[in-house]
Amino acid sequence: MRPLISTTDLATLLEGPAGASPIVLDVRWRLAGPPGAESYREGHVPGAVFVDLDTTLAGEPGEGGRHPLPEPDELQRGLRAAGVRANHPVVVYDDADGSVAARAWWLLRWAGHTEVAVLDGGYAAWLAEDRPVSTETPRPAEGDIEVRPGGMPVLGADEAARLARDGVLFDARARERYAGETEPIDPRAGHIPGAVNAPFSGHVGADGRWLPPAELAARFAGLGVRPGGPVGAYCGSGVTASSVVLALEVAGHPEPAALYAGSWSHWSRDPERPAATGDLPG
Structure with a gap:
């Protein structure tokens, strides 16, 4: 899977058979706020699951820094709760420039999951093209991803x-x-x-x-x-x-x-x- 995916290609995939659609993760986050979860509730790509950077995509802040790598078991638990499955494509997006979505992309690659891409232009590009937006919170089936650290240096x-x-x-x-x-x-x-x-x-x-x-x-x-x-x-x-x-x-x-x-x-x-x-x- 290429590391970037266009809004057009994502929309096409989401319109396909349900079982073949990628898992979409909304990872919007800003250093100075407001919280990404609030923006997610106001609207998101249909079917997208919100994943919090501070609690799922990073460990506890401390000696290792403000956003150290999460413990593999904790990351696995969070990704499974979001419905991430082994060998199934994942698309991640943030507000616009991919600077936060790239963290989710990197972590999935580090965990051994290669089928992952960042939405080019993020949620801003999706909105700018008048694509469908949802306020419903999906309840994905439990995923089965196994986090195996070492996929990225x-x-x-x-x-x-x-x-x-x-x-x-x-x-x-x-x-x-x-x-x-x-x-x-x-x-x-x-x-x-x-x-x-x-x-x-x-x-x-x-x-x-x-x-x-x-x-x-x-x-x-x-x-x-x-x-x-x-x-x-x-x-x-x-x-x-x-x-x-x-x-x-x-x-x-x-x-x-x-x-x-x-x-x-x-x-x-x-x-x-x-x-x-x-x-x-x-």
């Missing part, structure tokens, strides 16, 4: 530091946070020394749809990515960095990029770890 802090020196480590946060000009959430400002700023907003156009593969490939080549070279990504808490991994796959990078799941919220907790500032990698 993961970095710890030391591995991220090495990759920043020996390969390409992307920081997906906005430039101001990367440069250390502001830090509204985490203990310290700045970035991992050697990391290259690649804000997740640069993967999409003004309408929230993803850039074509050739444009993404050119963007990453300009940022230092070479075919076969090691690449990784981090952000504030490991959510939007997943969109860098997705964008690299869309761009045709041959191997999955590694995700520093704890990201800056983990790195910055340790005062012994250095923090670079300014617009250069440092």
